[in-house]
Amino acid sequence: MSDSDEWYAAAARATGIEDLAEAGDAYIxxxxxxxxxxxxxxxxxxxxxxxxxxxxxxxKQINTYSEIICIWFDKNNxxxxxxxxKHEISLVNGYCENExxxxxxxxxxxxxxxxxxLMTISDEVDxxxxxxxxxxxKWFDKNNILHSAEFVDKTxxxxxxxxxxFHEQVLYNDENNILKTDTSEDEIPF
Numbered sequence: 220m221s222d223s224d225e226w227y228a229a230a231a232r233a234t235g236i237e238d239l240a241e242a243g244d245a246y247i248x249x250x251x252x253x254x255x256x257x258x259x260x261x262x263x264x265x266x267x268x269x270x271x272x273x274x275x276x277x278x279k280q281i282n283t284y285s286e287i288i289c290i291w292f293d294k295n296n297x298x299x300x301x302x303x304x305k306h307e308i309s310l311v312n313g314y315c316e317n318e319x320x321x322x323x324x325x326x327x328x329x330x331x332x333x334x335x336x337l338m339t340i341s342d343e344v345d346x347x348x349x350x351x352x353x354x355x356x357k358w359f360d361k362n363n364i365l366h367s368a369e370f371v372d373k374t375x376x377x378x379x380x381x382x383x384x385f386h387e388q389v390l391y392n393d394e395n396n397i398l399k400t401d402t403s404e405d406e407i408p409f
Contacts, residue, residue: 264373265315292335
């Protein structure tokens, strides 16, 4: 039985409707109108979330009809990755905001489509596919540890750094050894 057949059979059990197509429609409708999405519209770069809530995530890759790999940043600005099936996730805002900006270049500042820390592009590689680039980006986590990862350009968006974010990421231990963030423009204690 395929994933799709299993899902419709589960929907039939949940709704008590024997016709599988009608059961699927009724099951989706039970979540409300905003939850109705066309799963064929899911593509790399779309911002999604788990149906039960949680952080916004960016679709990194769709391997099969139902296997979707998502990436997101946790509260410590560490990149997370997990695999989902299509019926576990929903589009944020009900549509895909995929801003494929092919004008990005080394030194530009970007963010994951679903949010996260400001990153700097350190390298760009043309994959050979039309308008498809791999961008190596660097960022600091909340403990000022430098991280680097590769992103397909569809999964990120340009974000101009107005200079204010630097201070938001500066962390230090105060006199009681409590980790603090300096958000002022004053002198940074070190």
